[in-house]
Amino acid sequence: MIELLRRTGAIHMTGAALLVMAVAVAVLFVPHSAHSQLDNFSRKRYVPVRPGEFDTVGRDNAAAMATSAAVALEREIEPSEYMLGPGDRITVSVWTSESMHLTVDVTPEGKVVVPRAGVVNVKGMTLKQASEMIESVVRKVYRASHVEVTLSSLRSFRVYVLGAIRQPTVLTANGTDRVFDIIQRAGGILDTGTVRGITVIRDGAAQPIVVDLQRYLSLGDRSMNPLLTGGDRIIVPIRSERNTVQIYGEVAQQGTFSFLEGDSLSTLIKFAGGFLPSAKLDSVLFVRVSETGSQVEQSYINLQSWKNAFVSTSLSGDIPLRAGDRVFVRNIPKWRERHEVVVRGEVQYPGKYPIQPGATRLKEVLNLTGGFTALASLEDAVIIRTSEINIEDKEFKRLEKMQVSEMSKSEQQYFKTKAREVRGVMSVNFLDLFQKGDESNNPILRDGDSIYVPERNSYINVTGSVRNPGRIVYRPSLTYDRYIELAGGYGFRADKKATLVVKTKGDAFPAESENYSLEPGDNILVLDEPESKFIEVFTQALTILTQLVTVAGVVYTIVRLR
Numbered sequence: 001m002i003e004l005l006r007r008t009g010a011i012h013m014t015g016a017a018l019l020v021m022a023v024a025v026a027v028l029f030v031p032h033s034a035h036s037q038l039d040n041f042s043r044k045r046y047v048p049v050r051p052g053e054f055d056t057v058g059r060d061n062a063a064a065m066a067t068s069a070a071v072a073l074e075r076e077i078e079p080s081e082y083m084l085g086p087g088d089r090i091t092v093s094v095w096t097s098e099s100m101h102l103t104v105d106v107t108p109e110g111k112v113v114v115p116r117a118g119v120v121n122v123k124g125m126t127l128k129q130a131s132e133m134i135e136s137v138v139r140k141v142y143r144a145s146h147v148e149v150t151l152s153s154l155r156s157f158r159v160y161v162l163g164a165i166r167q168p169t170v171l172t173a174n175g176t177d178r179v180f181d182i183i184q185r186a187g188g189i190l191d192t193g194t195v196r197g198i199t200v201i202r203d204g205a206a207q208p209i210v211v212d213l214q215r216y217l218s219l220g221d222r223s224m225n226p227l228l229t230g231g232d233r234i235i236v237p238i239r240s241e242r243n244t245v246q247i248y249g250e251v252a253q254q255g256t257f258s259f260l261e262g263d264s265l266s267t268l269i270k271f272a273g274g275f276l277p278s279a280k281l282d283s284v285l286f287v288r289v290s291e292t293g294s295q296v297e298q299s300y301i302n303l304q305s306w307k308n309a310f311v312s313t314s315l316s317g318d319i320p321l322r323a324g325d326r327v328f329v330r331n332i333p334k335w336r337e338r339h340e341v342v343v344r345g346e347v348q349y350p351g352k353y354p355i356q357p358g359a360t361r362l363k364e365v366l367n368l369t370g371g372f373t374a375l376a377s378l379e380d381a382v383i384i385r386t387s388e389i390n391i392e393d394k395e396f397k398r399l400e401k402m403q404v405s406e407m408s409k410s411e412q413q414y415f416k417t418k419a420r421e422v423r424g425v426m427s428v429n430f431l432d433l434f435q436k437g438d439e440s441n442n443p444i445l446r447d448g449d450s451i452y453v454p455e456r457n458s459y460i461n462v463t464g465s466v467r468n469p470g471r472i473v474y475r476p477s478l479t480y481d482r483y484i485e486l487a488g489g490y491g492f493r494a495d496k497k498a499t500l501v502v503k504t505k506g507d508a509f510p511a512e513s514e515n516y517s518l519e520p521g522d523n524i525l526v527l528d529e530p531e532s533k534f535i536e537v538f539t540q541a542l543t544i545l546t547q548l549v550t551v552a553g554v555v556y557t558i559v560r561l562r
Contacts, residue, residue: 079128082175083229087155095146117141127151157230161186164193164236178225179211179234194239196258201233218271245321247272249329250279265319278335285328341445343369345453346376361442377456378430380504384450389424457521464526465491474520480511483524498527
């Protein structure tokens with residue numbers, strides 16, 4: 001085919017172009033099964049968190065972390081812990097008449113070749129052990145006054161992360177990496193996995209290494225987060241919902257924890273972060289299901305001596321745990337309850353203020369606020385007892401479902417009164433308390449009370465059936481009808497005899513009454529004529545108009561006949 005293309009002049013290719021085309025053709029003819037096998041290694045895996053869901057974020061993060069070997073050290077390398085292995089590079093510094101620095105690598109067989117000194121086998125040795133052996137060999141050859149062995153660069157190796165992991169994979173690690181570091185690079189443990197009972201299978205080891213990351217994360221036990229070496233296989237098991245213990249109540253972190261043989265009550269409390277100060281330790285409830293699973297055993301334990309269980313190393317009277325055990329730590333009743341009231345409005349420092357239940361009074365709290373501002377209206381200040389706002393009035397609820405025509409006069413009066421009532425408002429005269437010193441208006445406050453001191457109002461509000469409803473500046477010399485005139489006068493359907501004066505605290509008086517005096521903030525309400533009265537007047541006017549038209553027609557006819 002290539003020769004045919006050349007002869008026809010369709011294309012002109014160099015040798016490199018022909019090679020590229022040949023590779024492309026070869027790929028086109030690779031069997032489908034071969035492509036599938038290749039994809040199995042190259043495609044990023046999607047790990048479901050729940051049925052029908054794919055954790056793409058966790059997958060991407062894991063892939064990004066897996067492609068880079070973490071070389072940041074958490075602290076200085078401990079020579080007695082660090083295991084030398086193939087790929088590690090060490091520097092041997094020799095001080096004689098002239099200093100020498102020899103850089104050598106650990107061979108794949110676990111040996112170090114030191115110039116003139118020969119081969120030193122360091123397989124399975126820590127950095128400290130290998131340093132001591134190399135120094136002794138070098139001293140014999142170089143007759144040095146001082147020899148020092150240092151680790152100049154870390155080796156890289158492969159470890160395997162398997163089991164309940166977001167991204168089961170092979171990762172590149174170094175000699176300072178621990179189990180937790182590698183699991184994090186693999187995307188972390190799935191919700192179905194457990195941080196306890198993790199095993200590390202190491203070539204040449206008689207038994208797997210058991211890792212308990214719960215102890216490492218909760219207690220900082222570094223022995224439960226061991227260093228890794230080349231070829232290690234980390235296996236994270238699935239969590240069994242039956243193989244758990246639980247703790248609830250007054251602890252720092254309540255919840256469910258995986259159970260391992262050897263766990264005790266103190267272990268569980270330490271995992272939970274210890275007791276809160278509010279914990280009632282003289283009667284901690286311990287619940288255990290019997291071995292047959294048919295009975296529940298309950299007992300109360302006095303753990304007052306365990307108050308500092310989180311920091312204590314050993315505790316007396318500890319109890320071995322079994323899978324399924326539950327612990328409930330109750331709280332001290334009313335422990336450090338915060339009782340406070342809220343002050344809003346025209347005071348110097350509004351906000352929340354603490355009170356002593358059954359002792360703190362209104363005047364004491366308002367003194368804490370720095371006193372009233374110059375704009376404060378003591379006449380309109382109120383205390384709202386929020387604890388009583390939601391008290392249900394069953395009689396009012398019953399009347400709400402009835403038509404007004406179905407109510408008796410007493411029921412109508414009760415309904416009207418309750419409908420105007422502001423619930424929770426206490427009857428307190430702030431003027432008498434702060435200007436006259438009347439202590440009968442100085443009530444004891446309760447938790448949740450709200451004190452509101454509004455701004456002084458300098459207006460009279462005229463509403464209802466007037467031509468220009470709105471606020472009019474208060475003038476002591478004006479009467480209600482004069483305010484109505486300033487509001488444009490009565491409207492078309494205004495009932496002049498049904499004008500009301502509504503005081504700021506809800507009292508209502510007929511405008512023509514002499515039982516009130518107009519004050520700033522009062523409302524003048526002009527009601528409309530009742531619908532029945534309006535229709536009656538309109539009908540009468542229409543009848544009279546019809547009669548007048550009829551009479552006018554008769555008169556006009558008579559005049560024309562003449």
